[in-house]
Amino acid sequence: MRTNRFVQISLKVSALLAASVLLFILYFLVQESIPLIKTLGMSAFFQGGWYPLEGEYSLTPMLLGSLYVAIGALALAAPLGIVVAIFGQFYAPVLLGKVYRGMVELLSGIPSVVYGFWGLTVLVPWITYWVPPGTSVLAGIIVLAMMVLPLVVLTADSAISSVPRNYIRSAQALGLARWGIIYRLVLPVALPGILSGIMLQSGRALGETMAVLMVTGNVVQLPEGLFKPVRTLTANIALEMAYAVDSHRIALFISGLLLLLMTVLIVSIAHYLKGRRFA
Amino acid sequence: MGKINLYRFLSVSWFLLALSGCGQSNTVKLTLTGSSTIAPLVMELGRAFEKQQPGTRVDVQTGGSSRGIADIRAGISNIGMVSRSLKISEKDLFPHTIAYDGITLILNKSNPVNVLTDNQIVEIFKGNINNWAEVGGPNKGITVVNKAEGRSTLELFLNYFKLENRAIKADVVIGDNQQGIKTVIGNPWSIGYVSVGAAEYEEKHGSAIKLLGVSGEKASTTAIKQGHYPLSRPLNIVTLNKPEGIAKAFIDFAQSSNAAAFVEEQYFIPINAH
Numbered sequence: 001m002r003t004n005r006f007v008q009i010s011l012k013v014s015a016l017l018a019a020s021v022l023l024f025i026l027y028f029l030v031q032e033s034i035p036l037i038k039t040l041g042m043s044a045f046f047q048g049g050w051y052p053l054e055g056e057y058s059l060t061p062m063l064l065g066s067l068y069v070a071i072g073a074l075a076l077a078a079p080l081g082i083v084v085a086i087f088g089q090f091y092a093p094v095l096l097g098k099v100y101r102g103m104v105e106l107l108s109g110i111p112s113v114v115y116g117f118w119g120l121t122v123l124v125p126w127i128t129y130w131v132p133p134g135t136s137v138l139a140g141i142i143v144l145a146m147m148v149l150p151l152v153v154l155t156a157d158s159a160i161s162s163v164p165r166n167y168i169r170s171a172q173a174l175g176l177a178r179w180g181i182i183y184r185l186v187l188p189v190a191l192p193g194i195l196s197g198i199m200l201q202s203g204r205a206l207g208e209t210m211a212v213l214m215v216t217g218n219v220v221q222l223p224e225g226l227f228k229p230v231r232t233l234t235a236n237i238a239l240e241m242a243y244a245v246d247s248h249r250i251a252l253f254i255s256g257l258l259l260l261l262m263t264v265l266i267v268s269i270a271h272y273l274k275g276r277r278f279a
Numbered sequence: 280m281g282k283i284n285l286y287r288f289l290s291v292s293w294f295l296l297a298l299s300g301c302g303q304s305n306t307v308k309l310t311l312t313g314s315s316t317i318a319p320l321v322m323e324l325g326r327a328f329e330k331q332q333p334g335t336r337v338d339v340q341t342g343g344s345s346r347g348i349a350d351i352r353a354g355i356s357n358i359g360m361v362s363r364s365l366k367i368s369e370k371d372l373f374p375h376t377i378a379y380d381g382i383t384l385i386l387n388k389s390n391p392v393n394v395l396t397d398n399q400i401v402e403i404f405k406g407n408i409n410n411w412a413e414v415g416g417p418n419k420g421i422t423v424v425n426k427a428e429g430r431s432t433l434e435l436f437l438n439y440f441k442l443e444n445r446a447i448k449a450d451v452v453i454g455d456n457q458q459g460i461k462t463v464i465g466n467p468w469s470i471g472y473v474s475v476g477a478a479e480y481e482e483k484h485g486s487a488i489k490l491l492g493v494s495g496e497k498a499s500t501t502a503i504k505q506g507h508y509p510l511s512r513p514l515n516i517v518t519l520n521k522p523e524g525i526a527k528a529f530i531d532f533a534q535s536s537n538a539a540a541f542v543e544e545q546y547f548i549p550i551n552a553h
Contacts, residue, residue: 049445051445052428053444125465128422128465128466132422132450132469135450135462217452218451231452240429242346243342243348243429
């Protein structure tokens with residue numbers, strides 16, 4: 001039928017367009033970055049310091065800053081998220097579970113700049129009270145964890161609910177306790193889905209700009225501790241893009257390329273994990 | 280039959296609606312980008328200018344003085360806001376001074392320290408003095424707030440104290456004056472530097488900061504007006520070529536005596552008073 005053909009073709013074209021957007025962005029970033037990579041070589045971006053007005057373009061301090069803040073946020077949000085999902089599915093009364101899930105979905109809709117603003121006006125002065133300066137890796141971790149948590153909960157929730165019900169029925173029929181079923185049966189089976197959810201959120205944690213820019217202090221230095229300020233790759237681009245010229249500008253493109261490649265790597269791992277089963 | 284007519288009607292009306300977005304608008308737009316120090320003043324001037332000349336729109340964005348220069352060179356904006364005099368490499372551009380301002384150090388109001396010598400300020404920013412007890416205050420660590428690169432306030436500060444940005448050990452790096460002021464308000468043991476105009480404005484409106492002058496001079500608009508505050512600077516709006524049309528009209532307005540009231544509202548010094 002003609003409509004069938006039409007639908008087929010338009011779907012193929014849409015899918016191709018969507019995939020090609022990523023390729024366009026990748027191609028654009030690589031094209032913009034190549035001139036400086038050719039002149040300075042790859043190692044120049046991982047040695048020395050970030051003094052763009054003097055020709056030094058080391059990305060290391062900011063790369064480590066991004067990694068520390070993102071990994072810290074995930075370390076905080078992942079266990080919490082899994083626990084919340086388990087609670088919603090197995091321990092809460094059905095109605096409460098639904099309300100809980102609704103609230104978490106609402107949380108995931110709050111714009112990131114709102115979290116950043118809250119962080120700047122409430123969290124940072126609070127941390128300052130204990131250990132100045134307040135704008136620190138810790139502030140970044142807490143704010144990012146709050147942003148990442150809702151989607152970790154939601155993906156864990158959907159992974160847990162997609163465990164076949166007859167597995168659980170069989171376990172109950174055999175007389176296993178509730179926690180035993182969760183720990184020994186549901187979690188291992190749902191693990192690939194949960195892990196891939198976490199890895200996808202790591203992409204968000206690495207790419208978050210506004211909120212971390214407001215609370216991490218933006219000092220370019222190797223992360224020296226939980227209470228010291230850092231600058232992430234994303235905040236660096238946001239702060240300097242407006243006035244960067246020539247080589248400085250290309251260096252910012254290179255940091256963007258680095259971010260994109262890291263995200264692609266993480267998402268690929270997540271995709272691979274999703275297809276496997278651990279039980 | 281009815282269904283197809285409905286679809287036809289909807290698609291035609293949607294198409295026409297989309298078309299109505301095209302076509303010429305009658306408003307003339309003037310875009311200014313650059314220094315966050317000048318931005319509040321230019322926004323007020325812009326509003327008054329729009330009232331005077333109906334059909335114009337004045338768009339103001341911050342991003343630092345360096346952005347102001349970069350944007351007019353790239354043709355992205357009409358006028359750049361630059362809170363310093365032009366450098367040698369910028370001598371091909373056309374600056375128009377609209378006010379005078381200074382740079383002051385700011386402390387939180389609850390900090391008992393009221394005076395710092397130039398040498399102490401240098402050592403604090405270099406990280407050699409890191410406790411308020413060393414400069415006559417309580418036993419609390421000093422949080423140094425520095426400005427991001429590309430900001431003229433940073434360049435003038437470095438110039439005056441003969442520092443290099445490398446030498447400064449900052450604890451927080453901020454972008455515009457407002458972020459700096461909010462950071463100092465939020466941390467009672469911090470020290471930062473911002474424009475005198477912005478700081479005086481905030482102080483008079485009750486914010487928890489106080490101004491600390493340099494080289495023994497108090498920082499205030501009166502001191503700058505009288506000519507003996509050492510860290511003062513011109514506030515310039517810069518064009519790529521000789522200004523014409525709407526840009527010229529705006530610049531003339533900003534430099535006229537009518538604009539003096541707006542300048543003083545922002546705690547800057549009008550050009551005719553200097």
